[in-house]
Amino acid sequence: MYKKVSLSIIACLVILLLGSNKCLSQAKRVPAKEIKMTVLPGLRFDVPRFHVQPGQQVHINFENTDDMDHNLLVLKPGTREQIVNLAAKLGAQGMAKSYVPESSSILWHTKILHGGQKERLSFTAPKEEGIYPYVCTFPGHGHVMYGAMYVSKVEKLPELAHDPNIPKQSSHSDHQQHQHKNHPYELVPPYYYRLYIEGASPAAIAVHLPGQLSYCWDASLSDLRFLWKGEFVDNAALWKGHKDAKAKILGDIFYQEKRLPSLSLLGVNSIVKRKFKGYKVLKDKYLEFHYQLNELDIYETIRETPDRKGIVRSFRIPKLSSDLQFNYTKTDGVQCFFKGKPLTTETLKLSSSEGRVFSVEYKINK
Known part of the structure; x- marks a missing residue:
């Protein structure tokens, strides 16, 4: 009889313990983290950053x-820069691989998403526990477009304005502006913004150069649109999220490309297709644009002239095999110059050997 009672007591204790562990397990279970990201x-x-518990289920709903x-x-x-550099080396295979290089440092990734996907x-x-970076590795993006996933049991993040794990432009609230220049943080040229600006498509890239010079590059056309002198842009409406908002140019436009x-290829009878392939930030912080004419790769960099009274457009077309024509307005x-001499017409014809590497200067002459 005592044996039966003892067994019954033990059985009850086991059931209670199992039930208790189940309750503890349910108590410790953390709801999934839902992140909406655009x-x-x-x-x-x-x-720019978010916190999760170790082992927590995470769902990032990313919309481009x-x-x-x-x-x-x-x-x-600690692997962001390494992965960004590996992605840049993918070259022509990049798009097919969604710019995701082979590396054990990549934990999870999406495919390349086009606008609206x-x-x-x-x-x-x-x-x-640790700080796990997330990043866009499309060419030219990874050095500025990234964030941080904080994995820790306690949600204790550094002050946003002093967080070294997020981009500087993300460390301020969207409505915060510089007192005079309407920027959310102090910048040293050259620097740039992807924005919507009057006179260009929504795919505009505005770049501010030393000497109070700026230019607008239009990615939809893969071409220069206009130049201005003076202050850069006012992004206040964009930062506040106003619908169809556009950046305002603060300086005076002195050149518009009409x-x-x-660039146009001579002796090519077929329709020339232009395709923007992205850009990268060079070591000196200037942008190098990459685009194609009928799959012919073209690389262009725009800098200020040494006297800061104009800009220099420098082109590299390594596989150019036909003659080339440069057009300007x-x-x-x-005044437009080639090899130190002013152009007298609005076109400049170059042989295939001349066109592989050349520069043209736009100088303010008043």
Whole structure:
């Protein structure tokens, strides 16, 4: 009898313990983390950082609200620059691979998303605490377009304005502006914004150069649109999220390109197709634009002239095999130079050997 009672007591204790463990397990279970992420002007994720518990289920609902292509990679701590550089080396294979290089440092990733496309990225957060970067590796984006996933048991993040793990342009609230220049943080030229600006398509890239010179590059046309002198742009309406908002130019436009395209291939009878392939930030912080004419790769960089009274457009076309024509718009107060000599017409014809590497200067002459 005692044996039966003892067994009954033990059985009850086991049931109670199992039930207790089940209750504890349910108590410790953390709800899944839902993150809605989009893209802001100026190559920014709208969520610069977020916190999750170790082992928590995470769902990132990423929508590309930009007109340029983007992806999203979640990486091991401290590997962002390495992965960005590996993605840049993919070259012609990049788009087919969604600019995702082979690396064990990549934990999860989306494919390349075109404007308006969405993808849901679901995973279980690492059990090891740490700061896991996420980044867009489309060429030219990874050095400025990234964020941080904080994995820790306690949600204790550094002050946003002093967080070293997010881009500087994301460390201020959207409505915060510089007192005089209408920027959310102090910048040293050259620097740039992806924005919507009057006189260009929504795929505009505005770049501010030393010497109070600025230019607008239109990615939809793969070409220069206009130049201005003075202050840069007022992005206040864009930062506040106003619908169809446009940036305002604060300086004076002194040149507008009306003879588009700037480059045309001579002796080519077929329709020339232009395709923007992206841009990268060079070591000196200037942008190098990459685009194609009928799959012919062209690389262009725009800098200020040494005297800061104009700009220099430098072209590299390594595989050019046909003659080339450069077009520009004659404008009062601006003179165009090639090899130190002023152009007397609005066109410049170059042989295939001359056109592989050349530069043209636009100088303010008043």
